[in-house]
Amino acid sequence: MESRKISSIIIILFILSSHIMFAGLGTTLIIHNEKKTGLKEDKILISTNIIQYWLASPETKISPDSNPPSGLIGSNKITLFLARNEEEFFHIVLEGPLDDVDITLPNNFNNTNNIFPSENIELFREEFIGITSSTWDTLEGNYPPYLPSGKEYADGLVPFVDPYNNSNQPGRNFSVELNKVKAILVKFKANSTQAPGMFKGNLTLNAAGKNPLNIQISLYVWNFTLPNDSLITNYGIENGYHSIWDLEEISEISPELPQIRQRYYELLAKYKLFPTGIRPRPGFDPITGVLDMTELGPIIDNLITYGMNSFEIPSYYDDFNEVYPDGSTLANFNSAAWNASAIKWYQSWSSWLDSRGILEKSYAFVVDETEWVSDEPYHLGPVGYERVWQWAHLIHQADPDLQFIMADNILSPSTESNYRDLRKTNLPIIWDVYAADIDTAGLDYQIKQLKSKGFDFWLVPNDHYDFIDFSGIHPRAIGAYSYLHDLTGIEAWDTISWPPSVTDPWSQNPSNDYGNGAGAVIYPGKKWGVQGPLPSLRLELNREAIEDFSYFKLASDLGASNLAKNLAHNIIPSDLNGLDSNGINSSHFLYAKLAIAGEILRRSNPAQLLDPNLTNVADLLPEGFGKIPSVVSGQIKFNETTSGFRGIQVTDGLSMTTSNSSGHYTITTLPGNRSLRSFRAIRNNLVYNSSLFDVDDSFISFSTVPGQSLTGVDLSMPNSIRTQILLDSFEYENPENLSWYIEGGGTINIMSSFPNGIYSTENSSMLEVNFDRTGNSELITYINFSGNAGKSSEDELWIDFYTASGSVCTILEIALGEQWEFYRTFILGPGGPFTIVIPLSMVDELISGDLSSTPIPLTIVADVTLGSNNQYQTGYRTVFMDNVRIVFKSIASANLVEGNGGDDDDSFITIIIIITTITIIGISSILIIWRRKK
Numbered sequence: 001m002e003s004r005k006i007s008s009i010i011i012i013l014f015i016l017s018s019h020i021m022f023a024g025l026g027t028t029l030i031i032h033n034e035k036k037t038g039l040k041e042d043k044i045l046i047s048t049n050i051i052q053y054w055l056a057s058p059e060t061k062i063s064p065d066s067n068p069p070s071g072l073i074g075s076n077k078i079t080l081f082l083a084r085n086e087e088e089f090f091h092i093v094l095e096g097p098l099d100d101v102d103i104t105l106p107n108n109f110n111n112t113n114n115i116f117p118s119e120n121i122e123l124f125r126e127e128f129i130g131i132t133s134s135t136w137d138t139l140e141g142n143y144p145p146y147l148p149s150g151k152e153y154a155d156g157l158v159p160f161v162d163p164y165n166n167s168n169q170p171g172r173n174f175s176v177e178l179n180k181v182k183a184i185l186v187k188f189k190a191n192s193t194q195a196p197g198m199f200k201g202n203l204t205l206n207a208a209g210k211n212p213l214n215i216q217i218s219l220y221v222w223n224f225t226l227p228n229d230s231l232i233t234n235y236g237i238e239n240g241y242h243s244i245w246d247l248e249e250i251s252e253i254s255p256e257l258p259q260i261r262q263r264y265y266e267l268l269a270k271y272k273l274f275p276t277g278i279r280p281r282p283g284f285d286p287i288t289g290v291l292d293m294t295e296l297g298p299i300i301d302n303l304i305t306y307g308m309n310s311f312e313i314p315s316y317y318d319d320f321n322e323v324y325p326d327g328s329t330l331a332n333f334n335s336a337a338w339n340a341s342a343i344k345w346y347q348s349w350s351s352w353l354d355s356r357g358i359l360e361k362s363y364a365f366v367v368d369e370t371e372w373v374s375d376e377p378y379h380l381g382p383v384g385y386e387r388v389w390q391w392a393h394l395i396h397q398a399d400p401d402l403q404f405i406m407a408d409n410i411l412s413p414s415t416e417s418n419y420r421d422l423r424k425t426n427l428p429i430i431w432d433v434y435a436a437d438i439d440t441a442g443l444d445y446q447i448k449q450l451k452s453k454g455f456d457f458w459l460v461p462n463d464h465y466d467f468i469d470f471s472g473i474h475p476r477a478i479g480a481y482s483y484l485h486d487l488t489g490i491e492a493w494d495t496i497s498w499p500p501s502v503t504d505p506w507s508q509n510p511s512n513d514y515g516n517g518a519g520a521v522i523y524p525g526k527k528w529g530v531q532g533p534l535p536s537l538r539l540e541l542n543r544e545a546i547e548d549f550s551y552f553k554l555a556s557d558l559g560a561s562n563l564a565k566n567l568a569h570n571i572i573p574s575d576l577n578g579l580d581s582n583g584i585n586s587s588h589f590l591y592a593k594l595a596i597a598g599e600i601l602r603r604s605n606p607a608q609l610l611d612p613n614l615t616n617v618a619d620l621l622p623e624g625f626g627k628i629p630s631v632v633s634g635q636i637k638f639n640e641t642t643s644g645f646r647g648i649q650v651t652d653g654l655s656m657t658t659s660n661s662s663g664h665y666t667i668t669t670l671p672g673n674r675s676l677r678s679f680r681a682i683r684n685n686l687v688y689n690s691s692l693f694d695v696d697d698s699f700i701s702f703s704t705v706p707g708q709s710l711t712g713v714d715l716s717m718p719n720s721i722r723t724q725i726l727l728d729s730f731e732y733e734n735p736e737n738l739s740w741y742i743e744g745g746g747t748i749n750i751m752s753s754f755p756n757g758i759y760s761t762e763n764s765s766m767l768e769v770n771f772d773r774t775g776n777s778e779l780i781t782y783i784n785f786s787g788n789a790g791k792s793s794e795d796e797l798w799i800d801f802y803t804a805s806g807s808v809c810t811i812l813e814i815a816l817g818e819q820w821e822f823y824r825t826f827i828l829g830p831g832g833p834f835t836i837v838i839p840l841s842m843v844d845e846l847i848s849g850d851l852s853s854t855p856i857p858l859t860i861v862a863d864v865t866l867g868s869n870n871q872y873q874t875g876y877r878t879v880f881m882d883n884v885r886i887v888f889k890s891i892a893s894a895n896l897v898e899g900n901g902g903d904d905d906d907s908f909i910t911i912i913i914i915i916t917t918i919t920i921i922g923i924s925s926i927l928i929i930w931r932r933k934k
Contacts, residue, residue, distance in 0.1 A: 049209065049210055049211050050210065050211060051094065051098065051205060051207055051210045051211070051213045052094070052095040053092055053093060053094045053095065053205070053213070054068035054069065054075070054092075054093050055075055055078065055090055055091065055092060055093070056069075056090065056091040056093055056183070057090065057091075057586040058088075058089055058090060058091075058472065058476070058540065058541065058544060058586070059471070059472030059473050059476050059541065059585075059586050059589075060091055060472060060586075061147060061153050061154070061471060061472050061537075062091065062093060062126065062153070062154040062181065062183045063128070063151050063152055063153055063154070063181075064128060064152055064177075064180045064181060064182075065151075065179075065180065065181070066093065066181050068093065076213065076214065076215050076216060077215075077216045077217075077218075078090070078215065078216070078217050078218070079217075079218040079219075079220065079617060079620075080188065080217065080218070080219050080220065081220045081221075081222065081593070081594070081597065082188065082190050082219070082220075082221060082222070083190065083221070083222045083224055083225060083226045083551075083597070084190050084191065084192050084193075084194050084196075084221065084222070084224065084225040084226065085190065085191065085192045085225050085226045085227070085228070086189075086190055086226050086547050086550075087187055087188065087189040087190075087543065087547070088187070088188050089185055089186060089187035089188070089540060090185075090186055091126070091154075091183045091184070091185055091186075092183065092184045092186060092205070092215070093181050093182075093183045094176050094181060094182055094183070094184070094205075094207075095176065095180075095181050096175075096176035096177045096178050096179065096180045096181065096182070097175075097176060097177060097178040098175060098176040098207040098208075098210070099175045099176075099207060099208040099209070100173050100174075100175070100206075100207060100208040101172070101173065101174050101175070101176065101182075101184075101205070101206070101207045102160075102172045102173055102205075102206045102207075103123055103160070103172070103184065103186075103203055103204065103205055103206070104203070104204040104206065105118045105121055105123075105201075105203060106118060106201040106202055106203075108201065109199035109200060109201035109217070109219055110199060110200065110201065111197050111198055111199050111200070113195070113197075114195035114197065114199070115199070116188075116190070116194065116199040116201075116219055116221070118201075120188065120189045120190070120191065120194075121186070121187065121188055121189075122159065122160075122186075122187045122189070123159070123160040123161075123171065123172075123184060123185070123186055123187075124157035124158060124159055124160065124171055124184065124185040124187070124535075125157075125158045125160070125170075125171035125172070125174055125182070125183075125184060125185075126154035126155070126156070126157060126158075126182065126183040126184065126185055126537065127154065127155070127156040127157070127158055127506060128152035128153060128154055128155075128182075129152060129153055129154075129155045129156060129468055129505070129506070129510055129517075130151075130152045130507075130509070130510075131147070131149050131150070131151055131152070131153060131468060131469050131510070131511075131516050132149065132150065132509050132511070133149050133509075133511060133516075134146045134147075134148070134149035134469060134516075135467050135469050135470075135511070135515030135516050135518075146467075146469045146470065147469040147470070147471065149469070153468055153469065154182075154183050154537060155468050155517070155536050155537045155538065156505075156506055156523045156534065156536055157185060157523075157534060157535045157536060157537065157540070158170050158171040158528050158534065159171050159530070159534065160172045162525075162528075162529065162530050163530075163532070164263065164530065164531055164532050165529075165530075165531070168528075168529050168530065170528035170529055170530065171528075185537070185540070186203065187540070188219060190221050192225055194221055195221070196221045196222060196223035196608060197220070197221060197611065197613065198218060198219070198220050198221075198611075198613035199218070199219045199220075199221070200216070200217065200218050200219070201216075201217055201219075202214045202215065202216050202217070203215045203217060220613060220614075220617075222597055222600075222601065222608070223601065223605045223607075223608040224554070224600055224601065224604055224605060226547055226550040226551070226554065227550060227553075227554065228272065228307030228309060229307065229309040229361075230546075230549055230550040230553040230554070231479065231482060231483075231488065231489060231490060231546050231549040231550065231553070232309050232310045232361075232458065232488055232489030232490070233272060233273045233274050233309065233310065233489065233490050233546060234274065234276045234310050234312060234458070234489065234490070234491040234492070235268055235273040235274065235275060235276065235490075235491075235492045235494075235495050235542075236275070236276050236277055236491075236492060236493050236494040236495060236519075237264060237265070237268065237275045237276070237277055237278075237494065237495050237496060237522075238277055238279065238494075238496065239276070239277050239493060239494040239497070239519075240493065240494035240496070240497025240519045240520075241497045241498065241499060241500045241512060242496050242497060242498055242500075244257070244260060244261050244264055244496065245257050245261075246503075247496055247498065247503070247524050248260055248524050248526060249503055249524075249526065256531070258295070259531075260531060260532055261279065262299055262302065263531075263532035263533060264496070264522065264532070264533045265278060265299065265302075265303060266302070266303075266306070267522065267532070267533045267535065268495065268522075269303050269306035269307075269308065270306065271535065271539055271540075271542065271543040271546075272307075272543055272546045272547070273492075273495075273539075273542060273543065273546070274303065274306075274308050274309060274310050274311075275303075275495075276310075276312040276365075276491075277312065278296065278299060278300065278303075278311075278312075279296075280295050280296060281296070281314055281318060281320075282295070282296045282297075282314075284325045284345060284348070285325075286324075286325045286326045286341040286344065286345075287341075288344075289341075289344030289345070289347065289348050290348065291348045291349065291352060293352060297352075300356065301356065304356060304357075304358060308358065308361070309361055310361050310362070310363070310489065311353065311358055311361060311362040311363075312362075312363060312364075312365050312405075313346065313349045313353075313362055313363065313364045313365070313402075314349075315364075315365065315366045316342045316345045316346070316366070317331070317366065324338075324341075324342075325341065325345070326338070326341050331387075331390075331391075333390045333394070339394060342394055342398075343394060343397055343398045344398075345398075346364060346394075346395050346398035346399060346402060347398045347399060349362075350362075350398065350399040350401075350402055359401070359402075360401070362402070362403070363402070363403040363404065363405050363430060364395045364402055364403070364404050364405065365404075365405040365407070366391050366395075367387075367388050367391065367405070367406065367407055368407050385420045385422065386420055388406065388420070388422065389420045389422065389425075391404075392404050392406075392422075392425065392427050392429065393427070396427050396428075400428075401428065402428070403428045403429070403430055403456075404427060404428065404429050404430070405429075405430050405432060405491075406422060406429050406430065406431045406432065407432040407460075407491075423450060423453075423455075426454075428454070429455055429456075430455070430456045430457070430458060430489070431450070431455060431456070431457050431458070432457075432458050432459075432460050432491050433447070433457055433458070433459065433460065433487070434459075434460045434462065435459060435460070435461060435462075435464065435478075435481065435575070435576045436577075438485055439574075439575035439576065439577065439683070444485060444486075447485065447486055447487075448486065451486060456488055456489075457486065457487050457488065457489075458487055458488065458489035458490060458491050459478065459481065459482050459485075459487045459489070459490050459491070460490075460491050460492075460493075461478045461481075461490060461492060461576075462492075462493065462514075462518075463514075463515065463518070464477070464478055464576050465478055465490075465492055465521070465538070465542055465545075466492070466515075466517055466518050466519055466520065466521055466538060467515050467516055467517055467518060468510060468516040468517035468538070469515075469516045469517075471579075471580055472537070472541055473579050473580065473584055473585065474576065474579060475538050475541035475542050475544075475545060476541045476544050476545055476548070476589065477545065477571060477572060477576060477579055477584070478490060478542070478545045478576075479544070479545030479546055479547070479548035479549035479552075480545075480548055480549070480552070480568040480571040480572055480589075480592070481568075481571075481572050481576055482549055483548075483549050483552040483553065483556075483564070483565075483568045484565065484568040484569055484572050490545075490546075492519075492542075493519055494519035494520070495519065495520065495521050495522045495539075496519075496520055496522050496533075497512065497518065497519035497520050498510065498512065498520045499511065499512040500512075504524075504527060505520065505523055505524070506523060506527050517536075517538065521535075521536050521538045521539045521542065522534070522535065522536065522539065523535075523536060548589070548592075548593070551592075551593060551596045551597070551600070552564040552567070552568055552596065554600055555596045555599050555600050555603075558599075558600060558603040558604060559603065560596075560599045560600075560603065560629070562629075562631075562668040563595070563596070563599055563629050563655065563668045563669075564596060566654075566655030566656055566657055566667055566668050566669070567592040567595055567596055567654060567655055567656075568592070569649075569655070569656040569657060569658070570588060570592060570651055570653070570654060570655055570656035571584060571588050571589060571592055572584075573649050573651075573656060573681035574649075574681035574682060574683045575683050577683070578681060578682045578683050581682040582681050582682050591622055591653065591654050592654065594621055594622050594625060595622050595625070595654050595655075595670055598621070598622070598624075598625040598626035598627075598670075599626070599629065601626055602626050602627070602628070606626075609626040622654055622670055623670060623671075623672035623673065623674070624669075624670030624671040624672040624706070625670065627670060627671050627672075627706040628671070628706035628707040629668050629669060629670060629671070629706075629707075630668070630669055630670070630671045630704035630705070630706065630707065630708045630709070630710060631666060631667070631668050631669075631708075631709045631710070632666070632667050632669060632676070632702065632704065632710045632711075632713050633664065633665060633666040633667070633709075633710070633711050633712075633713065634664070634665060634711070634712055634713035634714040634715065635659075635662070635663045635664050635665070635714045635715075636648045636650070636659045636663040636664075636665065636678055636714075636715055636717055637663065637714055637715065637716045637717065645659060645663045645717055647659065647680065648663075648665075648678050648679070648680055648717065649678065649679055649680065649681050650665045650667055650676055650677070650678045650715070651667075651676070651677055651678075651679075652667070652669050652674045652675065652676055652677075653674075653677075654669060654670060655667050655668060655669045655670075659678075669704075671704045671705055671706045671707075671708065672703065672704070673701070673703045674701070674702060674703070674704070675699055675700065675701040675702070676699065676700050676701075676702070676713065676715065677697055677698070677699050678697070678698045678699075678715045678717060679697045679698075698715045698716060698717050699715075700713060700714075700715055740767065740779060740780070740781045741779075741780055741781075742769070742777060742778065742779050742780070743777070743778045743780065744777050744778055745777050746769065746770050746771045746777035746779075747769075747770045748767060748768065748769050748770070748779065749767070749768040749770075750766075750767065750768075751766050751767070751768050751880070766880055766881065766882035767880065767881045767882065768878060768879075768880055769860065769878065769879050769880075769881065770878050771878070771879070778859055778860070779859065779860035780857055780858070780859045780860075781857070781858050795839075795840040795841065795886065795887065796837050796838060796839055796840060796886070796887045797837075797838040797840055797843075797884075797885075797886055797887075798835055798836065798837055798838075798883065798884070798885050798886075798887055799835070799836045799838075799881065799883070799884050799885075800834070800835050800836075800881065800882045800883045801834045801835075801836060801879060801880065801881055802834075802879070802880035802881075802882075803834070803879060803880075814836075814838065821846040822842065822843050822846045824838070840886075858884075860879075860881075
């Protein structure tokens with residue numbers, strides 16, 4: 001992704017007269033722009049002996065027809081920053097025609113006293129992977145914009161030198177076609193013993209018939225070390241469509257398999273992503289309780305040398321052979337003999353792991369998404385939760401300190417009387433949670449509560465860590481996201497799950513049931529003569545994410561948690577789906593890194609801040625770098641007399657925070673001359689945990705000195721210039737005019753305010769809807785759109801919701817059209833308000849006919865059961881609604897007429913909103929949000 005020039009008010013991107021900085025949080029590229037003779041930005045080649053190229057940031061997705069960012073052609077001087085135990089990379093993008101392309105490295109990168117060894121530099125040719133259909137076409141969901149289909153994207157990485165056979169050099173001496181591009185990935189690794197300071201050296205780029213090109217690199221190593229265990233990582237392997245042996249096209253009993261399998265494990269470990277499901281399964285005597293670790297033991301011992309920070313204990317049940325060690329096929333918790341054997345399994349593992357010093361990093365995993373208990377697949381609802389309870393207690397009996405993974409999407413539906421409430425246990429449970437649940441159901445508060453009781457939480461980053469046709473920002477952002485939401489680990493379901501029919505993912509369609517490259521971030525190397533795995537660009541960006549987290553965690557451990565949170569929030573202003581919509585790019589990562597590195601040095605090694613090499617690049621660092629942070633606070637106001645606008649982001653371009661329920665904010669930032677911007681971030685899941693108005697940006701400038709606390713920095717937020725038309729059905733002054741009615745049981749009431757008094761309606765009243773499970777409650781009204789509604793891509797239907805208080809989530813499904821042509825699902829947390837936003841252009845495109853010419857019934861349906869055998873029942877629920885309105889981009893397009901509830905036109909287009917409720921720890925697998933095709 002190309003770095004963009006932004007005002008220092010928002011992102012401080014310094015452009016010097018002879019430099020351009022192009023960067024990511026993990027990589028800082030200071031590109032000195034020196035134009036070569038005959039080299040122009042319109043790519044017209046005048047002198048044919050010059051190599052045309054440009055440099056790109058780590059997150060950039062490159063296609064054969066990619067164009068260079070403005071001003072970067074011909075830049076041949078680069079400066080990078082990195083800590084010890086960190087890897088950084090960038091792309092060299094070459095324009096064809098070129099033949100016999102290669103790079104020559106210097107012996108070492110040098111400074112006055114020390115060296116940075118060239119052996120710690122890796123070079124890869126980036127191979128293009130064809131995308132025939134967008135992930136958008138594969139999944140139903142409300143996801144970020146995908147990269148265009150029908151194109152190729154650089155993803156597979158072919159090493160210049162085979163890591164397992166130096167004589168094989170598959171990545172070098174390649175060609176680039178006329179009017180096409182191809183990229184080289186250049187990666188530097190500072191090991192844990194690397195001397196700090198500035199190191200300089202040249203990469204020499206060669207091509208047949210071209211003048212050699214020297215790229216001058218200055219590498220600055222910070223005087224601190226990133227730890228290996230800041231963020232726990234669990235990346236599955238052989239957990240999806242492929243085993244290693246069939247992906248490598250060798251026999252399951254081939255003598256080559258153990259070595260190749262170990263290379264897959266080592267590749268993940270080198271990227272700080274530790275494998276789960278390690279094989280082979282050890283032998284076990286259920287009578288004596290003895291484990292045979294002859295084969296598996298050395299594999300685990302080897303991974304420990306890489307700093308392994310987690311280990312998944314194999315389930316007592318052998319999933320692949322579908323049998324227990326004692327020969328039984330079903331768990332029998334009522335059998336004393338069976339329980340004793342299972343307990344011996346976990347006790348034996350506990351003892352062996354303790355002997356290796358990794359017991360506290362190990363956990364038991366027998367449950368996947370609660371619905372599937374390993375020994376008896378697809379236990380839904382109460383039966384499944386009871387099974388989880390039995391397993392957890394059995395493992396706790398084996399070893400009270402042994403952690404247990406609860407891979408549930410929103411914890412558990414605990415308020416129903418027939419469910420076990422797993423939150424009330426004192427067992428050492430780790431909960432896996434999905435980003436979609438955190439973003440839509442407001443789980444942050446629940447996570448904080450349960451962490452205070454000793455529970456831990458890991459992120460399941462499905463979709464964001466692995467899709468080839470997502471922007472590179474998404475895999476990079478999961479580290480900042482994990483830190484921001486107090487998650488201590490990442491669990492990814494698989495890394496080699498290419499489609500079942502694919503044996504050559506380098507050339508075959510990468511789309512499986514979930515999307516392009518889902519669960520598949522490692523390539524088999526056999527196509528290039530490599531006897532083992534090869535990485536992808538997405539794997540590199542996952543590692544960058546882990547290292548980003550390490551920066552935040554290290555600063556937090558040194559006492560700078562407020563600054564670290566603010567910096568992470570600047571990268572994650574709303575939800576993960578909204579990264580692209582909010583304009584997050586490489587510069588956000590870059591300045592977060594530079595700010596946090598300065599704070600780490602100030603607190604741990606301030607002497608390095610006096611390094612003259614830093615002085616030489618001071619203009620490229622954020623103002624206030626390495627100085628004591630300042631604290632600024634104030635209030636978000638609608639105008640001079642009204643205040644209290646919550647959910648508003650406040651940022652100075654480095655740090656970001658969010659206003660609370662009374663509109664107050666506090667932000668920790670670097671000192672100096674700065675400006676604050678307040679805005680409401682875009683949430684791509686279309687659920688806004690905010691209030692009633694759309695708002696415009698607001699700016700205010702201030703200046704602080706190191707350590708200053710500045711108060712009263714208020715921002716006045718004008719009402720939006722966007723026109724809002726409130727539907728008459730929510731003007732309740734005259735109940736006889738109410739156009740809503742309920743069928744099948746339940747009640748509706750007009751209320752003057754929300755019961756707890758915290759909600760102020762835009763008008764004088766709101767609607768209370770009480771749904772009755774036994775009566776198939778349906779709340780119905782009809783509305784008409786007229787004029788230009790839906791014609792602008794920015795016209796929207798907005799509805800405000802409050803849900804029941806307490807630990808209850810509400811599932812909201814919205815369908816449009818007789819055949820449910822438009823379909824969406826939302827999960828709302830307790831309380832509110834939640835503003836549901838529906839783009840009318842999306843509705844208009846999916847429904848035949850003219851949206852503005854036909855009355856549309858709006859139906860809210862409760863009493864829905866989910867899962868087989870009606871296991872997930874919702875019960876009697878209350879929902880509060882207000883302010884159903886159309887929001888127009890321009891005043892000229894606003895023209896809306898309210899229909900009436902008694903129209904019998906057969907051509908009505910059905911809008912159905914199904915409201916179900918589950919507890920705050922319910923099921924995310926039902927969060928299936930439909931998104932229109934391009």
